[in-house]
Amino acid sequence: MATIYDVAKKAEVGVGTVSRVLNGNPHVSPKTRERVLAAIAELDYQPHAVARSLATNRMNAIGVLVPYFTKHFFIEVLRGIQDVAHREDQGIFLYNVQKHEQKETYLARIPVERRVDGLIVITLRIREQHAARFIKGKLPVILVDSYNPVLPSLVVDNAYGALLATEHLLSLGHRKIAFINGLMRYHASRARRQGFEQAFAQEGIQPETSLIAETEFDRQGGWQAMAALWEAGHRPTAVFAASDLQAIGAMEFFQGKGIRVPEDVALVGYDDIEMAELLGLSTIRQPMYTMGAEAAESLLAGLPAAPAEEGWPRVYKPELVVRKSSGC
Amino acid sequence: MATIYDVAKKAEVGVGTVSRVLNGNPHVSPKTRERVLAAIAELDYQPHAVARSLATNRMNAIGVLVPYFTKHFFIEVLRGIQDVAHREDQGIFLYNVQKHEQKETYLARIPVERRVDGLIVITLRIREQHAARFIKGKLPVILVDSYNPVLPSLVVDNAYGALLATEHLLSLGHRKIAFINGLMRYHASRARRQGFEQAFAQEGIQPETSLIAETEFDRQGGWQAMAALWEAGHRPTAVFAASDLQAIGAMEFFQGKGIRVPEDVALVGYDDIEMAELLGLSTIRQPMYTMGAEAAESLLAGLPAAPAEEGWPRVYKPELVVRKSSGC
């Protein structure tokens, strides 16, 4: 494998000059540049990324810490990150956490190991202690779909998303709207509850509290919540679920009962997962690609290690995707 | 940040000794080791991963080159890779290909840039020219779900998968079985066709050639193929699609016609994507996690840069997943 010294010898210049050519330093005369470029081409030379990193103290790579379970979300965010990273000639170092202790080991190691110039954390919650380590180690971190008071975060306006969904159902004339929410220990659930209520408030009415359920964000949760409501004698004309999976669970419950969607009951989900389109599920879409791209951009623009000031957290607006399940 | 020299000074030893302690070299007396360890702890020292890489020429990371479009497949394979990599203390460098030219730049750069000790290529086809570069650059590569004569490959037995699916339908008494295959320019399609035919041959019968369609592997392809067959007057009692997406397309066509699955027509797909479970689609599952894990293992075990000999390509058997769409 050719080194910079080989190139220098072949072009009959010093290594400094070759380095200058490689890095676009203007203090090189056109003819010398030509000679160097020729030598580089001839030797099929590529600078050794690691040697360069050691000298410059820049890794030219960003880390992405992502939980296994958010497949769809992760892929889309990653796509945004990748586009920017590729454009800026940066690599992506992937830290995929499948088990909880992996998260801990990664968070402990990333700041000292320094294999990356910055880290994007997706969805995972970062504790004070770890945030402090990153700040102390001066390793920039940015959170996507997660919030921490001392770290820059990109979050989606959950209240607004729920508001959109609820407004949509209200505008279709529904008043008995069931809300299958996530568990209240998640911030997202609390915000969505608020948006749900606000939509009603705008119409000057009150939602029926007995129609609000709280379950896990998965299919089973949706099924069970719907079943429980039904058995308690409730007959909502519309259902808003805080996740597409819950919506699908509810849909399955309806199927089992022979209740038609949207004829008998309208349904709106949240997330716009792949299946939503397939099932014709109206839902709330989050700007995942954009968030990924902008997170990468901020990181590469060298955001301060601990901003969380002006303009942070950055809040993104989700949008309503109307499909047939809401009965339009 | 402390360096090895700081540690050496504090422990009053040479840097060589510190390095030996760090790497578990046995030629260090217990007392010296103690002193060094104490100094390390006191300075909160961590070896600099990059400097170490430069000196040892080992990156402690493997690259994963993956196309954007194989989301589900990719995630599962990646999970296998990640488990092994994490266990072996190796990082994962992600090269996500979204546009064709990215594939080219990555393939050209990875072997010379040397940021990784080995590369796992998922699904993407590698041309001779690039394979040669990897071999020449002595960078081990391993292909998952892709085949190249000069590179070690992990492939799934497509003929067997199609055989399983077809046998299943035949055993349920179906004889008029439509086969929505992929385009014949893909190797997978040719192999699946073969398995389809073999299943019939085992029963001593011939499939109806007019019931075999060839389309893209997507939903639209499945829909169109099914529509074309239907309009040509064919009334198969069962359909085997070469991908779940095609199967779903066919399902949608049936829905539009008011034809019930599985009562009126049995349906089997291929891939076991997430939606398959949800839709109750019988399908063929490929051992993706296992392939990922074993690819990573082979790579880390330091497979020869250009084997493709004994035991390669490694062939994995898919399995049949029976759900309600096949009418069991």
Next chain:
DNA sequence: CCTTCATTTGGAACCGCTTCCAAAAACAGT
């Protein structure tokens, strides 16, 4: 033609580690 000033160039020093060699120390054996 000689000075002065700006630009281009070569190459040593350095980034933080590993590795190897030779020297020192420890240990045996006589």
Next chain:
DNA sequence: ACTGTTTTTGGAAGCGGTTCCAAATGAAGG
């Protein structure tokens, strides 16, 4: 005590770049 052998140790020389300083070259002006 001395020699021979083994183990432990220090530190120089790389790994392949970048960066900086001083030297060389070139351009401009008198």
